[in-house]
Amino acid sequence: MDIYGGGTTFSLLSDENTRADTLVSSLLGLSRASVQRNIRNENLSVNGKIVTKCSFSKFAKGDTLEFEADTPEQVSAEPEDIPLDIVFENDDFIIVNKPAGLLVHPGNGHPKGTLLNGLVNYLNLQDKSKDNPNFRAGLVHRIDKDTSGLLVIAKTEKILTELQEKFSRHDIVREYTCIVWGKLKEPKGTVETFHGRDPKNRLKFSPNVKNGRKAITHYEVIEEFKYASLLKITLETGRTHQIRMHMSFLGHPIINDGLYGGIRKSPDAMLNKLLSTSGRQLLHAGTLGFNLAGKDFLFKTPLPEDIVTIKKYLENISFKQITGG
Secondary structure, rough: EEEOOOOEEOOOOOOOEEHHHHHHHHHHHHHHHHHHHHHHOOOEOOOEEEOOOOOOOEEEEOOOOEOOOOOHHHHHOOOOOOOEEEEEOOOOOEEEEEOOOOOOOOEEEEEEOOOOHHHHHHHHHHHHHHHHHOOEEEEOOOOOOEEEEEEEEOOOOHHHHHHHHHHHHOOEEEEEEEEEEEOOOOOOEEEEEEEEEEEEEEEEEEOOOOOOOEEEEEEEEEEEOEEEEEEEEEEEEOOOOHHHHHHHHHOOOOOHHHHHHOOOOOOHHHHHHHHHHHOOOOEEEEHHHHHHOOOEEEEEOOOOHHHHHHHHHHHHHHHHHHHHH
């Protein structure tokens, strides 16, 4: 069994006459409800073909299954004193502004130093576990380590289930800001492709797959610079690396995104220095909204300092080009 950045690929060692939801739940130790939700959301493939029926049971020895959960399973974490930028908190959930460079939760080779470790410590300091021994931080979704921005963490199992269902149905508002290389042909547009593992590099995803999940991204050009463009991105689906994959597919990879072709040198030495100092893809999850118990919630957070600095510099060199300064 191999695990690649949130996805799991495994081959069956024998014929199985078992429901897909039961089989995956048993093999991966995940809750059946979570597996069912993700199967319905096109997150299970068998030999490269998407399976959307939980009752599917035609499995043969040697079949390759790939399961990529949109909503993460609960993972345990030891408390650590990690600073948290808490944007909002009530009895149901916490909104955190995650900095770039911080993993969301422990995984292979990273048992500590994650956002979840910091959340467990924060909740312990509030004595939540003393009042309610079943109280724990519930991860509703995740963003990449080198992407900054907003995350919602549920405080109860009920809210966790409700929010995960909303994410699975795409019944939420998610807007990102990114800076990509070059100037796009159209000021706004929609990218709709398949989404699947890149057969040549299992760490990344590709739209060029025969059978994949549907991925839809809407973009709008906010500002154009000499070498780059600032975009607003709205997600209709929320696949792993979706924005990064789609921007690369358009030929305008996110600046500093090494996995998807965004590491480039410009003719401007100072810009190259700023990009090297930032050292991460220029992608920020700035807006997150949803309806819970009949109440609308909408949260926004400004661009982080490194992206603001690069944006200002790009504006400056573009202005000099226009004015001849």
